[in-house]
Amino acid sequence: MTNDQCPMPHAPFGDSMAVPEPQEELLEEILVKLKTDDRLLGVAIAGSYLTGEMDEYSDLDLIIVVDDVHYQQVLQERQLLASRLGKLLAAFTGEHVGEPRLLICLYDSPLVHVDLKFLLLQDFQTDRIENPIVLWERGNLLTLAVCENPRNYPPFDPQWIEDRFWVWVHYCATKLGRGELFEVINALSSIRAIVLAPLAKVQAGLLPRGVRNLEREIPSYLSDFRETIPAKHDAQEIARSLQYTIRFYCQLRSTLKNPELIIRSQAEAASTKYLQTVIDDFKSR
Numbered sequence: 001m002t003n004d005q006c007p008m009p010h011a012p013f014g015d016s017m018a019v020p021e022p023q024e025e026l027l028e029e030i031l032v033k034l035k036t037d038d039r040l041l042g043v044a045i046a047g048s049y050l051t052g053e054m055d056e057y058s059d060l061d062l063i064i065v066v067d068d069v070h071y072q073q074v075l076q077e078r079q080l081l082a083s084r085l086g087k088l089l090a091a092f093t094g095e096h097v098g099e100p101r102l103l104i105c106l107y108d109s110p111l112v113h114v115d116l117k118f119l120l121l122q123d124f125q126t127d128r129i130e131n132p133i134v135l136w137e138r139g140n141l142l143t144l145a146v147c148e149n150p151r152n153y154p155p156f157d158p159q160w161i162e163d164r165f166w167v168w169v170h171y172c173a174t175k176l177g178r179g180e181l182f183e184v185i186n187a188l189s190s191i192r193a194i195v196l197a198p199l200a201k202v203q204a205g206l207l208p209r210g211v212r213n214l215e216r217e218i219p220s221y222l223s224d225f226r227e228t229i230p231a232k233h234d235a236q237e238i239a240r241s242l243q244y245t246i247r248f249y250c251q252l253r254s255t256l257k258n259p260e261l262i263i264r265s266q267a268e269a270a271s272t273k274y275l276q277t278v279i280d281d282f283k284s285r
Contacts, residue, residue: 018052018054019049019054020054020055020056020058021110022056022110022111022112023054023058023060023110023112025110026060026086026107026110026112026114027045027060027135029085029086030043030060030062030085030086030114031043031135031136033084033085034064034085034136035136037081039066039067039069039070039073039074040064040065040066040067040074040138041065041066041067041121041137041138041141041142042065042134042135042136042137042138042141042142043062043063043064043065043134043135043136043137044062044063044065044124044132044133044134044135044142044146045060045061045062045063045132045133045135046061046062046063046128046130046132046133047059047060047061047115048061049061049133050130050131050132050133059112059113059114059115060112060113060114060115061115061117062114062115062116062117063117063119063124063132064116064117064118064119065119065120065121065124065137065141065142066118066119066120067121068120068121068122071118071120074118075101075118078103078116078118079091079103082103082105082116085107086107086108086109087107087108087109088105088106088107088108089106089107089108090105090106091103091104091105091106092104094115099117101117101118101119101123102115102116102117102118103115103116103117103118104116121141121142121145124142124145125145125148125149126149128149128151129151129152129153129154130151130152130153131146131150131151132146134146153207153208153209156198156202156208158199158253158256158258158261159260159261159262161194161195161198161199162253162261162262162263162264163264165191165195165249165264166264166267166268166270166271166272167267167271168187168191169242169246169271169272169275170270170271170274170275171187172184172187172188172242172275173242173271173274173275173278174278175187176235176238176239176242176275176278176279176282177278177281177282179235181233181234181235181238182233184238184242185230185233185238188228188229188230188238188241188242188245191228191245191249192211192225192228192229192245193210193211194210195249196225196228196245196248196249196252197210197211197214197225198210199249199252199253199256200218200221200224200225200252201217201218202256203252203255203256204217204218206218224244224248227241227244227248228241228244228245228248229241235282236279236282236283239275239278239279239282242275243275246272246275
């Protein structure tokens with residue numbers, strides 16, 4: 001595949017991408033220092049940089065590709081490496097998001113959040129959901145890895161949601177009945193992020209990227225999303241938001257027009273009936 005056929009945007013840093021001054025300043029400093037490390041094969045950038053949507057609040061999402069021979073050493077020394085790239089205030093690894101190879105950093109002067117993901121070249125070829133822009137590389141290794149292994153955002157699977165949604169509704173109902181109101185509030189937030197927002201975005205022809213940029217991307221649905229947020233720590237108010245969440249999900253599900261979707265009607269009937277029983281119970285207390 002030639003560079004002209006490559007799915008990766010081929011623009012060197014600073015050429016045409018609109019990068020806010022603080023992020024640009026730090027990125028230039030980081031690149032200068034990373035280029036001096038002989039253990040590294042290259043650096044690529046992902047996230048909002050790819051779409052030209054960076055603003056003053058944006059993070060820097062960097063992928064650092066490491067030579068196989070030095071990978072374990074670099075991984076063990078990544079905190080030290082990160083501290084040499086700028087004025088590092090804090091850094092921690094990404095196990096909480098299922099990515100132990102990630103180092104999440106906060107730099108000062110300028111104050112910018114930077115994600116540093118350390119990968120082997122083989123993993124850079126396969127462990128991606130998008131096609132990053134190569135900022136620097138030895139030879140043509142990273143460019144070839146992206147061109148020969150293009151990646152697209154994972155396909156949306158409404159069946160995955162339908163198979164789980166009614167179990168989650170039952171879970172919320174049990175916690176509501178027990179009086180664990182904060183647990184239900186937290187569950188409603190999760191459902192909003194992994195069920196409702198992706199469904200609404202797909203219906204609008206967008207990528208199902210959770211609640212990110214919800215206000216800007218699908219403003220017509222904002223009133224519906226607001227109804228899924230309890231106004232206060234109160235059982236009846238939380239129950240109302242849960243019931244609206246169910247109605248909103250069913251509405252969005254109906255817009256999919258997917259004949260292959262298997263509706264879990266028995267689970268839907270049982271969980272919604274149980275929820276109503278819980279609501280009636282605490283109303284009668």
